[in-house]
Amino acid sequence: MVSCVYVESSVKHHERTLRILARFKNAPVVEIEHHGEVFNPSAQNFRLQKSNPALILAHKNNRHALPTPEGYGLGGKHNFYFSHMLNCLYDCRYCFLQGMYNSAHQVIFVNYEDFDDDITQICAQHQSEPVWFFSGYDCDSLAYEPVTQFANFFVPAFKKIDNAWLELRTKSTQVRQLLKHEPCERIITAFSFTEQHSHDKLEHGVPSIEKRIDAMRLLVEAGWPIGLRFDPIVYHENYQASFSHLLETIFSIIDPNCLHSVSLGAFRLPKNNFRQVNKLYPDESLFHQNLVLDNGIVGYPLAQEEEMMRYCEQQLLQHIPTHCYQPCKWHE
Numbered sequence: 001m002v003s004c005v006y007v008e009s010s011v012k013h014h015e016r017t018l019r020i021l022a023r024f025k026n027a028p029v030v031e032i033e034h035h036g037e038v039f040n041p042s043a044q045n046f047r048l049q050k051s052n053p054a055l056i057l058a059h060k061n062n063r064h065a066l067p068t069p070e071g072y073g074l075g076g077k078h079n080f081y082f083s084h085m086l087n088c089l090y091d092c093r094y095c096f097l098q099g100m101y102n103s104a105h106q107v108i109f110v111n112y113e114d115f116d117d118d119i120t121q122i123c124a125q126h127q128s129e130p131v132w133f134f135s136g137y138d139c140d141s142l143a144y145e146p147v148t149q150f151a152n153f154f155v156p157a158f159k160k161i162d163n164a165w166l167e168l169r170t171k172s173t174q175v176r177q178l179l180k181h182e183p184c185e186r187i188i189t190a191f192s193f194t195e196q197h198s199h200d201k202l203e204h205g206v207p208s209i210e211k212r213i214d215a216m217r218l219l220v221e222a223g224w225p226i227g228l229r230f231d232p233i234v235y236h237e238n239y240q241a242s243f244s245h246l247l248e249t250i251f252s253i254i255d256p257n258c259l260h261s262v263s264l265g266a267f268r269l270p271k272n273n274f275r276q277v278n279k280l281y282p283d284e285s286l287f288h289q290n291l292v293l294d295n296g297i298v299g300y301p302l303a304q305e306e307e308m309m310r311y312c313e314q315q316l317l318q319h320i321p322t323h324c325y326q327p328c329k330w331h332e
């Protein structure tokens with residue numbers, strides 16, 4: 001449930017706004033000029049908002065698709081991200097979104113057609129080469145699908161551009177809309193997993209591992225390509241056995257030959273995001289582990305990171321073909 005829906009005046013008659021409002025008939029609706037009035041002010045109580053967020057329906061004016069930050073590591077030669085939504089339904093303690101914005105309210109930019117126009121234009125500039133787009137940078141791509149109808153719009157939009165590739169990154173089970181469409185080899189749904197202990201402790205509101213594996217199975221059976229993201233790997237006494245168990249559980253159901261890509265990365269956060277999230281949750285034991293600052297990133301010391309990556313990599317490569325494996329290492 002949302003506590004309130006704020007609507008920018010410029011989109012109050014937008015078809016997508018009206019459809020979303022119809023889902024929240026009991027929520028108070030407040031008209032605003034710009035989402036920044038509600039979303040940007042500092043000194044907001046992030047934790048309180050996170051437990052009772054408002055929804056903000058807004059118009060994204062420009063910069064609909066942007067180059068991915070350097071070292072993003074996945075994709076191809078041309079990589080972009082776009083955000084139809086800011087913030088996430090779920091509440092993962094390690095998530096960099098926790099420290100990203102002043103507000104925990106959820107913003108949906110309803111003018112999908114403008115994102116589509118920019119994506120089409122960017123692809124036209126690289127006609128002979130694949131161009132990758134990532135939609136899970138500022139939110140979970142699919143978690144809010146029943147409200148946003150994001151995939152329902154963008155799947156056909158990407159299908160019509162021959163050199164456009166899309167990664168939908170998710171921890172949700174919201175695959176129903178995807179299953180209504182014919183599969184496309186250029187649209188990859190990448191499911192993120194941490195092992196059971198970290199899931200229980202750190203991923204508040206995220207569906208169970210079993211339910212997400214089942215969602216993957218449905219996509220695979222329908223012919224959709226999927227990816228796996230084991231990121232972040234979080235250290236605890238039993239992480240090795242727990243990670244191996246996670247792999248066994250997944251690959252007892254999912255055929256590794258159906259995988260488009262698999263990535264692996266140890267816990268890390270950009271320095272400023274770490275500072276923010278640590279301020280929000282000072283008692284969180286994750287932030288009191290043996291962490292170091294290196295090149296603007298806070299994470300495990302190099303030797304520990306290497307050891308964790310080595311172990312997890314070894315386990316992973318017993319299940320998956322090497323060609324789809326992509327490690328995410330951050331120490332310089």
Ligand code: SF4
Nearest residue numbers: 088090092095139171
């Ligand atoms: S599901 Fe992803 S985007 Fe959402 S809180 Fe967790 S890590 Fe962040």
